[in-house]
Amino acid sequence: MADRLEMTTDLIDYVCQHGTRESAPLRKLRKQTQALPESSMRVPPEEGQLLHFLIRTLNARKVMELGVFTGYSTLWMASALPEDGRLVAIDKRKDWKDLAETHWEEAGVRDRIDFRVGRAEHVMSDMLDAGEGGTFDLIFIDADKKSYTTYFELALKLLRSGGIMVFDNMLRLGDVVDPAVSDPAVDDIRTLNERLRDDSRVEISMLPFSDGLTLVLKTS
Secondary structure, three states, rough: OOOOOOOOHHHHHHHHHOOOOHHHHHHHHHHHOOOOOOHHHOHHHHHHHHHHHHHHOOOEEEEEEEEOOOOHHHHHHHHOOOOOEEEEEEEEEOOOHHHHHHHHHHHHHHHHEEEOOOHHHHHHHHHHHHHHHHHEEEEOOOOOOHHHHHHHHHHHHHHEEEEEEEOOOOOOHHHHOOOOOOHHHHHHHHHHHHHHOOOOOEEEEEEEEOOOEEEEOOOO
């Protein structure tokens, strides 16, 4: 039996059909997002389902997202939180804020989402200064790729012990293994991949899933 399955479009479609529970508001937001020129920035449904699952598994009440776009992944996560849960959603742009909030409202989770506009490292540093270190259950990181190593250290301080970070795009469309490719985003992701492998403060699971997803468990 093969130990590695080549993922075809048909298999991915099968996963989406049988392995996700995309609500009507999520489906509507996904379809509207797909019509945008920047649609490739949206996470796929199976990734949203995994984020939802992790939040439920952790019994998470306090979550953070770096990189919101149209709020599709935000909606997946907010839907997994209890009514008194809180999701701090950070994006440096507010271009799609109205689109996101319309669907958050429709899904009945707008009051769980604290949307903040600004550079993620600044917002995270401000939260640390405000005494929020060690209080987050899960942090999803899908923002400026060339700042991933910076986000990692800040997120490690904000997470509680036993909390989880989720890094998206850790394979960077395959560029991480191509020596001919060198740009700030790819270089920083390579650096982080090496650092995570050797960091005794965390446990990791790197998944060849979507564009590469790494789960990071804070152990100390």
